[in-house]
Amino acid sequence: MEISAAGRLEVRITTADVGKRVSVRCLTEAGTAGGKFTDTVGVLTSWDAGVLVITRKSGESVRVDASSLVAGKVVPPAPARRRGPAADYEELARITSRAWRPLESARLGEWELRAAAGFTRRANSVLPLGAPGVPLDEALDVVRRWYAERGLPAYVQTATGAEGTQELLCAELERRGWVREVSAELWIGALAPLADRAEAEGVVLAREADEAWLARYQRKGVNEVALKVLGAGPSVWFASVPGESGAAPAAIGRCVVDGRWAGFAAVEVDPARRRQGLATVVMAALARRALDEGASAAWLQVEEENAGAWALYAGMGFAAHHAYHHYRERT
Numbered sequence: 001m002e003i004s005a006a007g008r009l010e011v012r013i014t015t016a017d018v019g020k021r022v023s024v025r026c027l028t029e030a031g032t033a034g035g036k037f038t039d040t041v042g043v044l045t046s047w048d049a050g051v052l053v054i055t056r057k058s059g060e061s062v063r064v065d066a067s068s069l070v071a072g073k074v075v076p077p078a079p080a081r082r083r084g085p086a087a088d089y090e091e092l093a094r095i096t097s098r099a100w101r102p103l104e105s106a107r108l109g110e111w112e113l114r115a116a117a118g119f120t121r122r123a124n125s126v127l128p129l130g131a132p133g134v135p136l137d138e139a140l141d142v143v144r145r146w147y148a149e150r151g152l153p154a155y156v157q158t159a160t161g162a163e164g165t166q167e168l169l170c171a172e173l174e175r176r177g178w179v180r181e182v183s184a185e186l187w188i189g190a191l192a193p194l195a196d197r198a199e200a201e202g203v204v205l206a207r208e209a210d211e212a213w214l215a216r217y218q219r220k221g222v223n224e225v226a227l228k229v230l231g232a233g234p235s236v237w238f239a240s241v242p243g244e245s246g247a248a249p250a251a252i253g254r255c256v257v258d259g260r261w262a263g264f265a266a267v268e269v270d271p272a273r274r275r276q277g278l279a280t281v282v283m284a285a286l287a288r289r290a291l292d293e294g295a296s297a298a299w300l301q302v303e304e305e306n307a308g309a310w311a312l313y314a315g316m317g318f319a320a321h322h323a324y325h326h327y328r329e330r331t
Contacts, residue, residue: 009070021075024041024052027068050065059160061174098256112129114126156326197283200281204240279312298318
């Protein structure tokens with residue numbers, strides 16, 4: 001917290017600091033003997049009518065009464081990772097978008113409207129990497145119409161928690177009644193250590209997802225559109241560990257190699273074969289192939305509630321880079 005030369009806590013933020021990363025301390029239960037201090041760090045997304053709204057790295061919005069502030073200051077962006085690959089948000093957003101290519105897209109200024117008949121929100125949402133070129137309300141009207149013409153709900157994909165992410169846009173969407181339906185984190189790590197974690201014996205790599213691979217894939221009712229999205233990308237590989245004769249594979253995975261990055265997805269294991277290291281074997285095999293194609297860094301996406309995946313990937317050397325969210329207008 002900001003402390004003056006006299007040793008007093010001071011509030012050194014104003015309404016002019018909206019859009020900046022701040023750290024504040026406020027007093028809860030003021031006026032009582034048991035009053036407590038709480039600290040909040042995030043992007044100051046508004047300061048109206050005596051109430052501050054701060055968006056944390058997770059995307060959670062925290063409301064703080066200005067009268068309860070006892071200290072506050074602008075703080076620098078979160079420090080860069082000390083290990084593993086360095087990357088900014090925009091680079092990762094473009095890389096991940098190319099791993100889930102839509103069947104149809106359109107430009108609205110620096111926004112990309114993406115559609116793929118509803119298969120995965122990542123290919124059926126707006127990617128707003130910059131300004132739309134028109135006022136926000138007008139841009140959202142265009143978004144609604146474009147998705148309505150395709151029989152799809154309108155989603156906007158945003159991110160929080162890294163330099164260059166979209167906390168202000170999140171706050172504006174929430175003020176307009178848009179609801180955050182799905183949140184996840186994008187994790188990154190070094191590729192070579194992943195490739196060294198296990199032998200690849202028994203792993204079959206292919207350029208297309210065959211019927212056996214799809215039999216293990218958790219999304220049901222995969223159609224032609226889904227196959228096109230899954231198979232699209234700069235260099236796509238599908239991995240399988242064969243199961244018993246006639247059964248679905250014991251484990252599968254998907255990897256998209258794009259320059260220095262290798263993106264991992266659809267890593268799934270037969271529930272009866274879990275805790276046998278099969279997910280590690282699949283990812284190691286895909287990592288070796290990605291290294292052969294010149295990649296050096298890895299990324300993957302993990303939903304908030306998937307505690308098992310968090311533990312697995314942290315053990316492989318991955319760490320969170322930012323959170324991303326899909327907003328849908330309240331109906």
